[in-house]
Amino acid sequence: MQVHEKRRDIINYVASLKKKQKTIGFVPTMGALHKGHLALVERAIQENNIVIVSIFVNPTQFNNSEDLVNYPRTLTSDVKLLSSLSSNNIVVFAPKPEEVYTEQVSSISYDFHGLEHEMEGKFRPGHFDGVGTVLKHLFTIVSPTKAYFGEKDFQQLQIVKKLVEIENMKIQIIGCPIYREESGLALSSRNKRLNELQLKTAPIIYKTLKQVQKDFGTKSVTKLDEWVSKQFENNEVLTLEYFEIAKVSDLKSIKQKQKETKYRAFIAVFAGKIRLIDNIALN
Structure with a gap:
């Protein structure tokens, strides 16, 4: 080569x-x-x-x-x-x-x-x-x-x-498309720096996004924001930096959904000093 x-x-x-x-x-x-x-x-x-x-x-x-x-x-x-x-x-x-x-x-x-x-x-x-x-x-x-x-x-x-x-x-x-571990964790070069406990806990990120995707049609953006924050409130391994639902066209975060508009959910989480990001299409 x-x-x-x-x-x-x-x-x-x-x-x-x-x-x-x-x-x-x-x-x-x-x-x-x-x-x-x-x-x-x-x-x-x-x-x-x-x-x-x-x-x-x-x-x-x-x-x-x-x-x-x-x-x-x-x-x-x-x-x-x-x-x-x-x-x-x-x-x-x-x-x-x-x-x-x-x-x-x-x-x-x-x-x-x-x-x-x-x-x-x-x-x-x-x-x-x-x-x-x-x-x-x-x-x-x-x-x-x-x-x-x-x-x-x-x-x-x-x-x-x-x-x-x-x-x-x-x-x-x-x-x-995003390539994922069997656990759902998005593959990243930073994953190599995760310790055993962090690696075991990190799939929560994708599980959270999948639930948001499932609930997007029936719950408000505010309710989804609140729910995601609660998932990380008492997590001793992962710290939520941000969660946002945004329009695909301009990536502007939203508070209310509009018809015939494509949305995506974005998340950034710290595992110690290691920063992990992920996202998912919502509709």
Whole structure:
């Protein structure tokens, strides 16, 4: 399997593919790969001639410096995992920050039409500027036909679609279903940091979302908000950061439902210092 660290090598490689009219699928990751990532890569393989997987822990999207330091970096095992899918159709791009940010490692300030101020944006100021900036750089380097993102980060998915529109990039953004453990817990690289008790308790997050989905047609938003808060009130392992029901179109949280409008429920929970997010379609 080819593993490139230099942006020039990837740019030249992509140019050679495009001369042959090859399609390029792109799966941007921060490494510590799991089955959720592999599901994205498998779909990209099905739909493209070549798949490029970036493995890059992006410093500009971390609000918490401790979280950046503790984020798992497992390049050798990541490459081995990808090789189990294909050694011919996958190329890894694992750059250093200076290869992605050719000048200063800093974020561009973006206006994502308000999407960046909802939910995650309220609790992680500047986070989506970091996401948008690194993806602009990676999209420019890789120049993919299609790029694949999981719906676990649904807000990010919507922002990436807006980024491509703002930057006028001819890239098709593909959203893929959330990949879950048998317990229902959404797969995340952060799950590797959970201790045994946290891992055993964390499936409550998805169970709570499933109940909200079930009750959405008969209960008010206020009642659902109150019920979710109570589920975590006396939980000694998990702490609720936020729960919101929002419109899919603009991610604005709601207090009352409207007909013919699509909604989604979003949640963020702390297990100790480890932050877990999840979401579910409601209608």
